Amino acid sequence: MAKLYPSLLSADFLNLQQELKALEEAGVDGVHFDVMDGQFVPNISIGIPILDAVREGTRLPIDVHLMIEEPEKYVELFAEHGADMISVHVEATPHIHRVIEQIKNANVKAGVVINPGTPVDAIVPIIKMVDYILVMTVNPGFGGQSFIGDTVDKLDQLSEVKQRLNLDFDIEVDGGINDKTVQTVIDHGANMLVAGSYFFKQSDYKSVTKTLKG
Template identity: 50%
Template sequence: MKIAPSILSADFANLREDIIKVQEGGADWIHVDSMDGHFVPNLTFGSIVVKAIRPHTHLPIDCHLMVENPDYFIQEFAEAGADYISIHLESTPHVQRALQLIKSFNVKAGIVINPATPVSLLEDIIHMVDLVLVMTVNPGYGGQSFIYETLSKIKTLDTWKKEKGCDFLIEVDGGINTTTIKQCAEAGADVFVAGSYVFNSSNPEERIESLKKAVRDSA
């Protein structure tokens, strides 16, 4: 079980302090959502933010690239200090090449699918990835409601792990709270991205612990 607060919901005027706060509060990873305003309608930040926060946390930095042509950005995110770089299956016709490029920088490679994308499309590349991120909301904005139909994708991936002997992590992102995290954990998810649920609270440590407790209770 890993809780990965998304800095998309952090206070950007106090980003360093917010990261330290969730790190001390029990977070396992720091999740960075990079959006280009083309692949998704929102525009956020690039590798410069990863480079800026890298000295202030010892936690793995999990970079989710919601961008067209992710090949153009992989090297700069890797050099900025990313530990994981995940790209969308829908973002490039050259998925294998992009995954190979991520790995060439000794960074763990992740693949992401949108809620409407069939999980079956991952079958031929599943052996290449360290992480599969199932979007449980449509990407682009924080604070959306969980899409329950995505639970079947998590279950399928968990079955593949057992049947194929794979060791990739299953990550979920979107609408995560104490109710939905339990359902995702029961379906087989390992890593849980939570943005507004953690950062919009006056007590992020309490929120992180409540998420971890919900996962433990699901076991």
């Protein structure tokens, strides 16, 4: 069964505590926390004060996705403020090996992210180091986008590498995940699902959690 991490970017921030409680009751596996700097991606989102509030409001694991330039400057900060997992884009730094080491040294799970236009080959040098790989199935920056079908080829490639090298990293997908696309990504090897606008538009979080996790 896949693990589900709803993206808080689509949650009701006016009622964040109630949202977190509802997510816990729905049986999700954690929450996805999108950080955007307006430089690496064309949008600005949430940061440390919101992370503090989320950490205080839930025991669920927090999966922090840094869509920022120079992530090496902020890894320790997000770990200190409650992140359980931190992923960084291979496109965002020339020092991806060092940043992954930073995350591991902060005693949180380390992930690497690849955009739709980035090949799997770009992360081969550090693939044995990471706990999970996040495949963007939309171009990062905004919620509510349509799933890019060609990205399933990367899921196939990662599944093959994982089996061939006998590795145990998780394969996470983010972007356009809904009741129509979820089975496709699971069939191609994804076992961590990020769902944003589709998830939070539902009135019954328990029902949508069951639908997406299978």
